[in-house]
Amino acid sequence: MDQANKTSAPAAQLDRADTRVRHDEGIGGWLRSFYDRVRSGDLGMIPVIVGLLLISAVFSTLNPVFLAPNNLTNMLFDAAAVGLIALGIVFVLLLGEIDLSIGSMSGLASALLGVMWVQFGYPVPVAIAGAIAAGAIMGLIYGFLRNRFEMPSFVATLAGLLALLGMQLYILGPTGSINLPFTSGMVRFGQIYIMPMWFSYALAVLPGLLMIWTGHRTRQQRAAANLSSTSMSVVILKAVLLSAALLFAVWYLGKGRGVPWMFGVFVAFVVVMDYALRRTKWGRSLFAVGGNAEAARRSGINVKRVRLTAFVVCSSFAALGGVFAASRLASSSQQAGTGDVNLNAIAAAVIGGTSLFGGRGSAWSALLGVLVIQAISNGLTLLNLSSSLRYMITGAVLAIAVIVDSLARRSRASHGRA
Amino acid sequence: MAEGQRKTVKGELLLSLRNVSKQFGAVTALSDIELDVHAGEVVALVGDNGAGKSTLVKILAGVHQPTSGTIEFLGQKVTLSDPGKALEMGIATVFQDLALCENLDVVANLFLGHELNPWRLDELQMEVRAWTLLQELAARIPSVREPIASLSGGQRQTVAIARSLLLDPKIIMLDEPTAALGVAQTAEVLNLIERVRDRGHGVILISHNMEDVRAVADRIVVLRLGRNNGVFTPADSHEDLIAAITGASDNSVSRRAARKMESLGE
Numbered sequence: 205m206d207q208a209n210k211t212s213a214p215a216a217q218l219d220r221a222d223t224r225v226r227h228d229e230g231i232g233g234w235l236r237s238f239y240d241r242v243r244s245g246d247l248g249m250i251p252v253i254v255g256l257l258l259i260s261a262v263f264s265t266l267n268p269v270f271l272a273p274n275n276l277t278n279m280l281f282d283a284a285a286v287g288l289i290a291l292g293i294v295f296v297l298l299l300g301e302i303d304l305s306i307g308s309m310s311g312l313a314s315a316l317l318g319v320m321w322v323q324f325g326y327p328v329p330v331a332i333a334g335a336i337a338a339g340a341i342m343g344l345i346y347g348f349l350r351n352r353f354e355m356p357s358f359v360a361t362l363a364g365l366l367a368l369l370g371m372q373l374y375i376l377g378p379t380g381s382i383n384l385p386f387t388s389g390m391v392r393f394g395q396i397y398i399m400p401m402w403f404s405y406a407l408a409v410l411p412g413l414l415m416i417w418t419g420h421r422t423r424q425q426r427a428a429a430n431l432s433s434t435s436m437s438v439v440i441l442k443a444v445l446l447s448a449a450l451l452f453a454v455w456y457l458g459k460g461r462g463v464p465w466m467f468g469v470f471v472a473f474v475v476v477m478d479y480a481l482r483r484t485k486w487g488r489s490l491f492a493v494g495g496n497a498e499a500a501r502r503s504g505i506n507v508k509r510v511r512l513t514a515f516v517v518c519s520s521f522a523a524l525g526g527v528f529a530a531s532r533l534a535s536s537s538q539q540a541g542t543g544d545v546n547l548n549a550i551a552a553a554v555i556g557g558t559s560l561f562g563g564r565g566s567a568w569s570a571l572l573g574v575l576v577i578q579a580i581s582n583g584l585t586l587l588n589l590s591s592s593l594r595y596m597i598t599g600a601v602l603a604i605a606v607i608v609d610s611l612a613r614r615s616r617a618s619h620g621r622a
Numbered sequence: 623m624a625e626g627q628r629k630t631v632k633g634e635l636l637l638s639l640r641n642v643s644k645q646f647g648a649v650t651a652l653s654d655i656e657l658d659v660h661a662g663e664v665v666a667l668v669g670d671n672g673a674g675k676s677t678l679v680k681i682l683a684g685v686h687q688p689t690s691g692t693i694e695f696l697g698q699k700v701t702l703s704d705p706g707k708a709l710e711m712g713i714a715t716v717f718q719d720l721a722l723c724e725n726l727d728v729v730a731n732l733f734l735g736h737e738l739n740p741w742r743l744d745e746l747q748m749e750v751r752a753w754t755l756l757q758e759l760a761a762r763i764p765s766v767r768e769p770i771a772s773l774s775g776g777q778r779q780t781v782a783i784a785r786s787l788l789l790d791p792k793i794i795m796l797d798e799p800t801a802a803l804g805v806a807q808t809a810e811v812l813n814l815i816e817r818v819r820d821r822g823h824g825v826i827l828i829s830h831n832m833e834d835v836r837a838v839a840d841r842i843v844v845l846r847l848g849r850n851n852g853v854f855t856p857a858d859s860h861e862d863l864i865a866a867i868t869g870a871s872d873n874s875v876s877r878r879a880a881r882k883m884e885s886l887g888e
Contacts, residue, residue: 218750218757219765219767429746430750431746484741485741491726492726492730492734495723495724499720499721499734500723500735502705502717503721503735504706504709504735617771
């Protein structure tokens, strides 16, 4: 049998030797394998796109302001803070753990920023660094509790939620709120600074160009190594679609105020963390521990260290999100980080495609999910609904996101995909 | 990989255990075990439940440390203080539950913990090496970019065996590699074991299945109640082997066989 295979296809590419496998070539093949993936429960970006279309349709009929360029710019300003918190929680969710204190952590960080900067008069960078360091320390504590005492992260972070909220109230003192100076760069960053249009357009075409360039290079390298690769037409099609979408978005936002720097910084963090997850040994070990911790241990991965770093990354991003929120609101208050911040961030990550069960997810899920969450929250605000209704609706959205996650997971299992 | 990068010659003595004993408190799990493994040879380790097979495997994998006795590897006395040390020296283990990450693809699983280029994973090189390794084993894996979850039991076993070979060990230990497999898949794994042996590795095979053991083993080492109870070859009779495993010629297995012979004779 082996002999027959060898003689019939002597020059077959390394990964094309098995005749039982259907190899999808070209754009048609790409569409077909995409269809197969979705059917087997690998939903990718579909929940996000469907969600955004549905939300836009509903809210824009109820209030046409919803789709106005300036409202969308506001939405992006708001999305950055929650988005950063969601980006952090992705790393903990990947391990199949959870951090329920990210909201409180962001609140404490915004309080720390206010106290250190306005009350103690430290320079802004020092105050920001201090807030993020507090987050990192909290992450170390969670990681330690999980590793040393095998304390379920659910309980440890629930305790942390209360403790951090207490600390936030304590350091804010009796006044309960610190206003940040309106003329400072920090507040202008959170409320005013917009990228120049030419720069926004340049950033909008950059991903497409990079896709084509890396696609071409990978293709050459794989061909040199006698491996098959995606055909260039698929790569170009994807790049063109992406560039068109981004250019349209920038053009539309440009009719109003444009693209906020704050959102740009958030996206930059997403890009960096995406690289860390997909292309480094550390990222790979996060997926491995989330998939099968015992297998990871036997392969020589230091599971405890991986857990510790995930909690540190999560809490640090929560703290950075708190700093962004403070600059957006121009104040550090007792309300910062309370209410629905926690669940919004977790829901964003899950809607974007990070599984609550561990081992599946991406940095992009934070970006995609937060757009959905922020659109809902913004739409509800425009409708002037009471917070009682808003909480109920946000709760329902989280429940739906988790149901979709569970169903997709079951479908993947029955289709033999992880 | 620090020690013994030199090539081994077929038939060379790789591993030899002398008077290895292991006590867990009052229980003596192993006493005075002797075991030799040569390059290019399959040694089957058989015995009833509680014979000490798993304990011996764990000692060789570096999970447990022997209470007394010596382990010589490539002629030098060694201590296997932890799993990493055993791997480094060239003793790889395929565990019964395989220890694969179902959410990762074949390449990621093969290189787990030993990825090339930690700060910028060299996916291309890893994929090429994965295909080369799988082809050397004549393994039939449809795609190395599919998650392990999509593979059959036999294919997963193949990936687990391939992974143990990645670091080019001198000896590979397989703990019940065919226990969960069907007829055809079992045959595939047995073929794989023979190919691994032909590549010049020493193989230690732990199995309850006497048919499998007879099919591939060059020597069959019997353990009984933590002691050596004879070394057999596949040519020896089934009755002798069963007697060595169970400790007597008069036991439920032989009685059952005798009854069967009688009923056939009638």
